[in-house]
Amino acid sequence: MGRTITEKIMAKSAGLAKINPGENIWLNVDILMTHDVCGPPTFEIWEKEFGDSAKIWDENKLVVIPDHYIFTKNTQANRNLELLKNFAEKYNLPNFYPPFTEKYKGVCHIALAEEGYTIPGTVLFGTDSHTCTSGAFGLFSTGVGNTDAAFILGTGKIWERVPESIQFIFENKLPEYLTAKDLILQILSDITTDGATYQAMEFSGETISKMNMDERMTLTNMAIEAGAINGIIQADDVTLNYLSGKTCKEFEIFTSDTNAKYKKVKIYDVYSIDPRVAKPHSPDNGELARNLKNVKITKCYIGSCTGGKVTDFVNAAKILKDKKVKVNTFIIPATKRVEESLIAEKIDDKSLKQIFIESGCILVSPSCGACLGGTEDTIGRSVDNDIVISTTNRNFPGRMGSKEAEIYLASPLTVAASAITGKITDPRDYL
Amino acid sequence: MKSKIISRVFVLGDNVDTDQIIPAEYLVYSLTKPDEAKLYGKYALSGVPFNESGLPNGNIKFIEENKFVSLHDIIIAGKNFGCGSSREHAPFALKMAGVQAIVAESFARIFYRNAVDGGFLIPIESKFKIKDKIDTGNLIEINLVSMRIDNICKSTSFELKDLGVVKPIIEAGGIFNYAKINKMI
Numbered sequence: 001m002g003r004t005i006t007e008k009i010m011a012k013s014a015g016l017a018k019i020n021p022g023e024n025i026w027l028n029v030d031i032l033m034t035h036d037v038c039g040p041p042t043f044e045i046w047e048k049e050f051g052d053s054a055k056i057w058d059e060n061k062l063v064v065i066p067d068h069y070i071f072t073k074n075t076q077a078n079r080n081l082e083l084l085k086n087f088a089e090k091y092n093l094p095n096f097y098p099p100f101t102e103k104y105k106g107v108c109h110i111a112l113a114e115e116g117y118t119i120p121g122t123v124l125f126g127t128d129s130h131t132c133t134s135g136a137f138g139l140f141s142t143g144v145g146n147t148d149a150a151f152i153l154g155t156g157k158i159w160e161r162v163p164e165s166i167q168f169i170f171e172n173k174l175p176e177y178l179t180a181k182d183l184i185l186q187i188l189s190d191i192t193t194d195g196a197t198y199q200a201m202e203f204s205g206e207t208i209s210k211m212n213m214d215e216r217m218t219l220t221n222m223a224i225e226a227g228a229i230n231g232i233i234q235a236d237d238v239t240l241n242y243l244s245g246k247t248c249k250e251f252e253i254f255t256s257d258t259n260a261k262y263k264k265v266k267i268y269d270v271y272s273i274d275p276r277v278a279k280p281h282s283p284d285n286g287e288l289a290r291n292l293k294n295v296k297i298t299k300c301y302i303g304s305c306t307g308g309k310v311t312d313f314v315n316a317a318k319i320l321k322d323k324k325v326k327v328n329t330f331i332i333p334a335t336k337r338v339e340e341s342l343i344a345e346k347i348d349d350k351s352l353k354q355i356f357i358e359s360g361c362i363l364v365s366p367s368c369g370a371c372l373g374g375t376e377d378t379i380g381r382s383v384d385n386d387i388v389i390s391t392t393n394r395n396f397p398g399r400m401g402s403k404e405a406e407i408y409l410a411s412p413l414t415v416a417a418s419a420i421t422g423k424i425t426d427p428r429d430y431l
Numbered sequence: 432m433k434s435k436i437i438s439r440v441f442v443l444g445d446n447v448d449t450d451q452i453i454p455a456e457y458l459v460y461s462l463t464k465p466d467e468a469k470l471y472g473k474y475a476l477s478g479v480p481f482n483e484s485g486l487p488n489g490n491i492k493f494i495e496e497n498k499f500v501s502l503h504d505i506i507i508a509g510k511n512f513g514c515g516s517s518r519e520h521a522p523f524a525l526k527m528a529g530v531q532a533i534v535a536e537s538f539a540r541i542f543y544r545n546a547v548d549g550g551f552l553i554p555i556e557s558k559f560k561i562k563d564k565i566d567t568g569n570l571i572e573i574n575l576v577s578m579r580i581d582n583i584c585k586s587t588s589f590e591l592k593d594l595g596v597v598k599p600i601i602e603a604g605g606i607f608n609y610a611k612i613n614k615m616i
C-alpha cells in the first residue's frame with residue numbers, strides 16, 4: 001500500500017521506516033514558532049520544568065513573531081511584548097521580530113512564509129491553531145499549546161498521532177468570481193467543523209496547481225476549522241518560485257503515492273461552486289452569498305492570516321475600484337510586506353492603497369487586529385449588535401469582540417461587494 | 432490519578448470553542464501570578480451564550496457572582512469540545528475553576544492535547560451521546576477504573592471510552608512528568 005505525503009514527512013521526522021495512521025510517534029521538530037500570547041507562558045513553563053539546566057534545543061529553529069496584541073494601550077498585552085523582548089535578549093534569539101522596530105513583520109503564519117521558514121518536507125509546530133497554514137508549502141505543520149511548545153523548546157521533540165488523510169481534489173480553473181476561501185467554506189459546509197478531527201486534509205487537482213501561494217495558504221489555514229491536525233499541498237514549481245531567494249536550505253519534496261490510502265476522497269468541480277458565506281456562529285454554517293442578499297451589515301473587515309494577503313487585497317480592490325463603501329470597511333494587511341504591496345500593486349494606474357482610500361476604506365497597520373477581537377481599543381473590533389462580514393476564519397460568538405455581534409465569513413470579493421451595497425452581495429454583481 | 436471523581440455536573444452543547452471557554456480579551460493575564468491566574472477561573476466559560484450555559488434549560492452561571500471557583504467539578508458536553516484556538520489558557524481556566532474532568536462525545540485535538548500534556552484535567556470520550564440524558568446540577572460519579580459514569584440523581588449509568596494511548600501521560604500528570612519518569616529528560 002502506498003503512503004500519503006503526510007505519512008512520509010512524519011516517518012522521516014520520526015526516523016521510522018514504517019508508520020501507521022492512529023499510532024503515536026515522536027517527531028523531531030524543524031521549526032517552533034510562537035507569538036506574544038503564547039510565547040511568555042511557554043517560556044515560563046520551559047524555565048520552570050528544565051530549571052537551571054534549561055537550554056533551548058536550537059536557537060536557530062525557534063521563531064518568535066509577536067502579532068496578536070500590538071497596537072494597544074493595554075498594560076498586560078504590552079507586558080507580554082516586554083517579556084518576549086527580555087527573553088529574546090537573554091537568550092540572544094536570532095529569529096525575533098519585535099513590533100515598533102525595522103524587524104516587525106505582522107501575522108505570524110504569513111510572516112513565516114515570507115521569511116522562508118516554510119521548507120517543504122519539514123515539520124513545523126507553532127503555538128497557534130492556524131499553524132496548519134504552512135502546510136501549503138508541502139510540509140507537516142500543526143498547532144500546539146504552551147506545555148507542548150515548552151517541551152519542544154527543551155528537547156526538539158514532541159509526540160503526535162499519525163493522521164489518516166482525506167483528499168480534496170478540485171477540478172478546472174478557478175473562475176474569476178471564486179477564491180480559495182469559497183472552496184474551503186464549501187468543504188466546511190460539507191464535512192462540518194469536526195469533519196476532519198485528528199485527520200490530515202490534503203488538497204490537490206488542477207485548480208490547486210494553478211493557484212498561487214497566497215490562495216493555497218487560505219485553504220490550509222482553515223483546515224483547523226474542520227478539526228484537522230494539518231492541511232497539506234504538495235510542493236511544485238509555484239512553491240519553489242515563491243521560496244526562491246527566501247531560503248538557501250536544501251530540502252526534499254515529498255508526494256503522495258498514487259495508491260496511497262485515504263480515509264475519504266472528495267472531488268469538486270469548481271464550476272459547480274458559487275460564492276459562499278458562513279453565517280453566524282460557525283464556519284460550517286454555509287449559505288450561498290446570493291441567498292443572503294437581504295442581510296444588512298454594519299461593518300466589513302478585510303484582513304488576517306486567511307484574508308489579509310496581497311492576493312486578497314487585489315481581489316477586494318478589483319471590486320472597490322471607483323466605488324464607494326456604504327459601511328465602515330477596515331483594511332488590515334497581514335504583514336508589513338503586504339502593506340508595502342498595497343502601494344506597489346496596481347490596477348490600471350492606481351495602487352491598491354489609492355483604490356481603498358478613494359472608496360472610503362479605513363487602513364489599519366498590520367497585525368491580527370480585530371480578527372480575534374483583541375483588547376478594547378483594537379480598531380475594527382465589533383461592538384454591540386454589529387453585523388460584520390469578514391475575510392477572517394472564525395465566527396464563533398464573541399470572536400471579533402462583542403458577544404452580541406453576528407459575523408459572516410466570506411471571500412475578499414464577497415466582502416468588498418457587500419461593502420458597496422451595505423448588504424451581503426454576490427461579487428458577480430460587480431465583476 | 433484518582434480512581435473516582437464525584438461532583439455536581441455542568442452540561443454544555445456541541446462545538447464549545449475556546450473563545451467560549453475563555454474569551455480572548457482575558458488572555459493577557461499571567462498564568463503564574465496567583466492574583467491574575469485566579470481570574471481565569473472567574474471568567475471560565477464566560478463566553479458561552481447564556482441560553483446554552485448549563486443545559487437543558489441554560490441561563491445558569493458556571494461561576495457565581497464574585498466567585499473564582501465553580502460548584503461543578505465535572506463538565507459534560509457534546510461533540511467537538513474545545514475547538515478553535517490553541518490557547519492552553521482554555522483547559523487552564525477550567526482547572527482554575529475547579530474542573531477535574533470533562534466527558535464529551537469528542538474533543539478538538541489541540542484542546543485534548545493541552546488538557547493531557549499540561550496535566551490540567553482529564554478529557555474522557557463518552558461512547559454515546561449523553562449530554563441529553565444528564566441535567567446540570569445532577570450528582571455524577573466517574574469511575575476511572577471501570578470507565579463508567581453514574582448519574583446518582585437519576586440512577587442511570589453510561590460507558591466511557593478507554594483513555595487509550597495517552598493514559599500513561601494522564602497518570603503521570605502531564606508530559607513533563609511522563610518524560611521524567613521515562614528518563615527522556
Ligand code: SF4
Binds near residue numbers: 107108305
Ligand atoms: S490573524 Fe486571526 S486567525 Fe490569524 S493568527 Fe492572528 S488571530 Fe489567529
